[in-house]
Amino acid sequence: MFYSEQLNSKFMEKVATESDYFSILMWIEHYGGIAALLEAISQHGLHNSVASWLEKGENFTLYPEQILSIINTDELDNLAIECNTDLPGAAQLLASTFPRLVNGLSIKGKLPLSPDHDFYADGIDILCGH
Template sequence: MGLLDMVGGLLGQGGQAQGNNPLMGAVMGLIQNHPGGIQGLLAQFQEKGLGDQVASWIGTGANQPISAEHIQNALGSDQLQQLAGQLGVSHEEAASGLAGLLPQVVDKLSPEGNLPEGGNVMNLLKGFLG
């Protein structure tokens, strides 16, 4: 199964994740281990010129997409390579998978236009893996 297949199977009806998705686990780790958590991760994307996209994921409207190149630029080669190694996929596949998944995860974490604080983020993410 390819990484894009995993992303495609992530969200089922009602926005709940299906099964134990390796990419979702990697995103959880990325958020949990990032300095500042989800807020720190999103600030990193904003610093790289992706503020409009990030705002759309948090807001209640439609999510603006990002490309694999945006992911590579925002995260940097080292962080992306580490993630790709965890997943056993190429650097490009990891970036593409994150580009498809991260907007959805942030959107689900901010249903009313606000991100949850601290430990609530991880509890919500774990709920997606039901």
């Protein structure tokens, strides 16, 4: 039987659950909110990526390695604990969900910041594909 390293690593990746999505949303709020995380990512030279998530069209990929270089490991470790994974697993979860979340929440290049906006309900709908 043939096992490639790439195929093996695909099976080792953590599959996100609805509970993980809720933990990610809570973590984002604890981090300072979606705007604060976008600002941190943008400050690390990923302006075009942020713009791609806010606008219509193809989203640029966010890589776990980028998350690990942007987010303090102590902060990211909190997400890892909540999602029952390790630091690279938490970085993978955040990298795979954050662009989709921003893209789904943005309206005409802006994020809704009104007090009546339900970040958690909308976020779960976007991430779970409801």
